[in-house]
Amino acid sequence: MKNKNGRPRKSALNEAAAGNKNGRRRRNLNATQKATRNEAAASNANDDRLSKLPNDLLLNILERVDTLDAIRACILSRQMLKLPTMLSRFYLSVSSIPGLQAKPPRAVTLKEVLGINSALSHVTDNILSTRSPEVTISKLKIRFVLLPDDSLAIGRSVARAMATQKLGAAEFEIVTKKRYNLCSSIDFLNFAKQFNDLVGACPHAFAGLTSLWLENMRFGELDIPNILSTCKLLEYLRLTHCDSGIHSVLQVEHTQLVELEIDQGKFQRVELICLPKLQRLTYNNWFSCEDPMYFGFVPQLSKLSLIKTATRSDKSLKLSQLLANVPSVGDLRLDFGSEKIWVLPECPKLLRPVLSKLQHVNLDHLPEGCDLAWTMFILEAAPSLKELCITVWDHWCIMVKDKEFREKYGYCEKADVKWKPYAPDFKHKNLAKLTIYGFQPDDNFMRYVRCVVEHAINITEISLSDRKGCRRCGDLDPSRYPRTAGERKQTADELGLASGVVVHFRS
Secondary structure, eight states, X not given: OBOTTSOBOHHHHHHHHHHHHHHXXXXXXXXXXXXXXXXXXXXXXXXXXXXXXXXXXXXXXXXXXXXXHHHHHHHTOGGGTTGGGGOSEEEEEGGGSTTTTSSSOOOOOHHHHHHHHHHHXXXXXXXXXXXXXXXXXXXXXXXXXXXXXXXXXXXHHHHHHXXXXXXXXXXXXXXXXXXXXXXXXXXXXXXXXXXXHHHHHOHHHHHTOSEEEEEEEEOOTTHHHHHXXXXXXXXXXXXXXXXXXXXXXXXXXXXXXXXEEEESOOEEEEEEEEOTTOOEEEEESOOOSSOOEEEEEOTTOOEEEEEOOOOTTSOOBOHHHHTTTOTTOOEEEEEOTTSXXXXXXXXXXXHHHHHTTOOEEEEEEEOTTSOOGGGHHHHHHOTTOOEEEEEEOOOTTTSOOOHHHHHHTTOOOOOOOOOOOSSTTOOBSSOOEEEEESOOSSHXXXXXXXXXXXXXXXXXXXXXXXOOOOTTTOOSSOOOOOOXXXXXXXXXXXXXXXXXXXXXXXX
């Protein structure tokens, strides 16, 4: 419709405008719907690609994560619902408590611990009772809290699985409802009693275990030997804050044990009486002021790690005496906790018989500022040594800093360990690599590198790295590590090494 001037009336214009708007809305709506359909199609395509993966590949993926997470993933896909019964590797852990995996973790209440532990026992029973007995369980690892009812249910479920199914490696990690620093002496005794009761109620489950990790338990004198005699197939044993009483003696005998770790026990002495298959041993912070270990029949022991934060009263060890019966050690790690050096340099004539097969040495957490020359006694006494790695680091997170506390409990101030070569012109023919963490271009480090190269005539590689990083404590003293190309070239030139030696700077 037009007015007298021949122009369209306003109502017609409004209708046309409304029509245009509606047209735009329809076009926008169509575009949105099309985009939504495309996204849905892409999502379906992705779902289809996942569901089309072969079962063996899906199982390989699922077996790399916590089993509870794998089950949750399978519930979301109809195609994957049957996969949990086909898994061959299981890892069921109380660490799946909501909050423990948060960053930073929040405080978890005892009620939550009890709830998740109970759920864990039910899930364990359901998984092991519903799976096909024809599929071998290559590995079953369960980490649970030592609570009588739940622990008993888990133990019985595993025992039935061992009796009715093909089961390879079976592992228990048993934690207590209280952390070590909150435990009383009564708690340690009660936790040990609860564990002994569990072993007595489920002997078949423990008879089939290949790995066991315990914490916060104080056993009777014969308890640990009895546990070892029950766990006949045990290959790995770790005891954290476990002992048989203060200043007790632990005697270990086992035909299958391959690896043993002892953390923070109050043993006066650990005696390895007869362990014909033992290959790896770690002892962390022994309680005794005397030699912490006796090595009996351990013919295959090849890797030894000793860790100690020592005070003035702690005895300095003589490796020639400590390792007199174990000349088979090829890999040795000594960790000093950034405090006192607790090993004595010795005459190579005494040491060479016990270090003759030594090929790899790690000296960790050497205190900063101390002369490094003393470490050369190992090079002088170990003719087969191929790699030497030292870490020089005042790690403030693990050090005691309060002066009054240090004085009261005998923590030492930094002091150099004295060493002089018994044969000043000795030559080492097998050392190929020297690695230093915490390198600084000062006289101490530069002199040490030159000393090693002077005696190790066939060394080809030197790796120099900055201090190891720690987000919690940082470095109180600024690092002077060479970072620019110019600084590194200057440091390499000042070392004055032969052209055949390659120096790597790794910041």
